[in-house]
Amino acid sequence: MSNTAVMENQKPVRRASGRVPWLDWMVMPTLAVLALVVGYPVVYTLMLSVQDYNLLDIVPGGYVGAGNYSSLFSDPVFWTALYNTAVYTFGSVFVSALLGLIFALLLDNLAGPQFRAVRALLLVPWAVPFVVVAFLFRYMYMQNGGIVNEMLLWSGLIDHPVPWLNNAALAMPAVMVANIWAMAPFFFLLLSAALSGIPNEVIESARVDRARTWSMIWHIKLPFLRNPLIVSSLLMIIANFNDFAKIWAMTQGGPGFSTTTLVVYVYRLAFENFEFGYASATGVIWLLLLLVFAVAYVRALRMN
Amino acid sequence: MSNEETFPSSAALGASSSRTDAWQRSGKVVQMAAIGFALVWSLAPVYWMLSTSLKTELEATRLDPTLWPHEPTLANYIGLGGGTLPFVSFFFNTVVSCFLTALIAVVVATPAAYALSRAQFRLRTSIGYTVLIVRMLPMIVLLAPLYLLLLNAQLLDSLSGLVVGFTTFGLPFAVWMMKSFIDAVPIEVEEAARVDGYPRWQVLLRVVVPLVFPGILTTGTFVFMEAWNNLIYPLTFITSLDKQTLPAALVLTFTGQFKTDWGGMMAAATITTLPLMIAFFAVQRSMVRGLTSGAVAGA
Numbered sequence: 001m002s003n004t005a006v007m008e009n010q011k012p013v014r015r016a017s018g019r020v021p022w023l024d025w026m027v028m029p030t031l032a033v034l035a036l037v038v039g040y041p042v043v044y045t046l047m048l049s050v051q052d053y054n055l056l057d058i059v060p061g062g063y064v065g066a067g068n069y070s071s072l073f074s075d076p077v078f079w080t081a082l083y084n085t086a087v088y089t090f091g092s093v094f095v096s097a098l099l100g101l102i103f104a105l106l107l108d109n110l111a112g113p114q115f116r117a118v119r120a121l122l123l124v125p126w127a128v129p130f131v132v133v134a135f136l137f138r139y140m141y142m143q144n145g146g147i148v149n150e151m152l153l154w155s156g157l158i159d160h161p162v163p164w165l166n167n168a169a170l171a172m173p174a175v176m177v178a179n180i181w182a183m184a185p186f187f188f189l190l191l192s193a194a195l196s197g198i199p200n201e202v203i204e205s206a207r208v209d210r211a212r213t214w215s216m217i218w219h220i221k222l223p224f225l226r227n228p229l230i231v232s233s234l235l236m237i238i239a240n241f242n243d244f245a246k247i248w249a250m251t252q253g254g255p256g257f258s259t260t261t262l263v264v265y266v267y268r269l270a271f272e273n274f275e276f277g278y279a280s281a282t283g284v285i286w287l288l289l290l291l292v293f294a295v296a297y298v299r300a301l302r303m304n
Numbered sequence: 305m306s307n308e309e310t311f312p313s314s315a316a317l318g319a320s321s322s323r324t325d326a327w328q329r330s331g332k333v334v335q336m337a338a339i340g341f342a343l344v345w346s347l348a349p350v351y352w353m354l355s356t357s358l359k360t361e362l363e364a365t366r367l368d369p370t371l372w373p374h375e376p377t378l379a380n381y382i383g384l385g386g387g388t389l390p391f392v393s394f395f396f397n398t399v400v401s402c403f404l405t406a407l408i409a410v411v412v413a414t415p416a417a418y419a420l421s422r423a424q425f426r427l428r429t430s431i432g433y434t435v436l437i438v439r440m441l442p443m444i445v446l447l448a449p450l451y452l453l454l455l456n457a458q459l460l461d462s463l464s465g466l467v468v469g470f471t472t473f474g475l476p477f478a479v480w481m482m483k484s485f486i487d488a489v490p491i492e493v494e495e496a497a498r499v500d501g502y503p504r505w506q507v508l509l510r511v512v513v514p515l516v517f518p519g520i521l522t523t524g525t526f527v528f529m530e531a532w533n534n535l536i537y538p539l540t541f542i543t544s545l546d547k548q549t550l551p552a553a554l555v556l557t558f559t560g561q562f563k564t565d566w567g568g569m570m571a572a573a574t575i576t577t578l579p580l581m582i583a584f585f586a587v588q589r590s591m592v593r594g595l596t597s598g599a600v601a602g603a
Binding site: 023024025026027029030031033034037038040041042044045048102103106107118120121122123124125126127128129130131132135136137139140144145146147150181185189190193213238241242244245248249262263266267270271276279280283284286287290291293294295297298301 | 331335338339342343345346347349350352353356365366367368369412413415416418419420422423425431433435436437438440441442443444445446447448449450451452453468469471472475476479504532533534535536540550551552554555558566569570573576577580581584585588591592
């Protein structure tokens, strides 16, 4: 209290010393580093994207203008990769968000040490490194002796082992299940936090109105969760758009191109064929797509 | 905080009370069953990894998998120490490169975060959002130019090159995370110190830094975790196996060493997971802050 009183008296001092020019310059080291490790590569990518640049060529090819872009649009693998990216991203994010939401609501009412432990245990999958998630599921998906097939056979849901990752139709859903397993805890954690942030008076007054569990969820809790849900979904859409480790370590984009997303495609172009020019053009298209989500995200964040 | 059993209104309703009680009791059963299912879904794969890592090679590849190891053995873990693969180096490389990245990120980011949080220059907001968008750029887009950059700087196939790569996502992340910690420090604390006559830089070092130190540790841990998780940079920038990080080593050696040795693979996976798990639970409480500030966009 007395402290605040002092502050009131000192107001003029506070104002006078408010502006210290060198404070502004403290952002410079960060900007300098980012300019070098991010700014420069982005500009370089734009330049590469209009060149025929293959690392293996002795004489690098020259400027080809929109050449890379036009061949990109007639490249069926590009369209497949774009489609796969959309399926992988939106499918995984939607299901994870739904699972996270359901479990956050289910555990919302439960207090006490045992439920704190449950909450912590539900976060475990998120702490598993992506590469480990990939190998773990690869092991569980094995056709012969894999635990997934074993359990499905045992429960009678299938009558012969399924080659989950070697079947073009099943590989994508199988990879998505692994991804959802790893990502759902993120939504669970964030939505739980949002739920516990609902002011008690709101809950109390709703209870006085004898709101039943369902209407409480529908009319009180879900509206409160809308913004956190939008923000976290956008965040995970961006993250999944960029996801490489899980897909690469599980299927390397196969079989065929069935799990080839844009990241995997660019990686292959650049580091297996060394087609840096073409890969960069693909990267630029993708950068533009991503910017749409990044801008949406920043706007959603501002609104909060 | 709120409550199902304290939903007392129904008891007071008289006539419909017993029906409502029964409805609520069955609701409770469904709720518990769902929670049980969630636990199994979350933990079973991790249990499977641990259990397999303790199995003999023969047992790990059985056509009828055993739920728990019949002859538990540490052979897989011991094998990692003295096997044909330099696992100790993988571990060491990962720890060193991730730690260096975390250190550089917090040292460079903290002043920037302070300026973005407290100073009043014109471009403050724009710079803040630019950093946030940089954070979201797909690493793969930076990959080819970074590769050429490191090639020219003779940093390919070195831990320093790896640290440069990790900085692309670690630094912008740290800026936003630190900003949220600094925003939380009441400005009155700093003003009080200034009133006492301390120059601004001393206020920073003696008042602000100690106050946000837990935030610095948390941010560093986060950057460390993300670098630990990264696969694409080590895979592209490191060419000799003994300089490789754990995640990339798992991918690269799978076709050779671990082709059939799932027990060994799962032991290696467990070792890769453990440090991340420990770090994760150490910062779990402050995680939500990072999530909501927009810093975590996991790449």
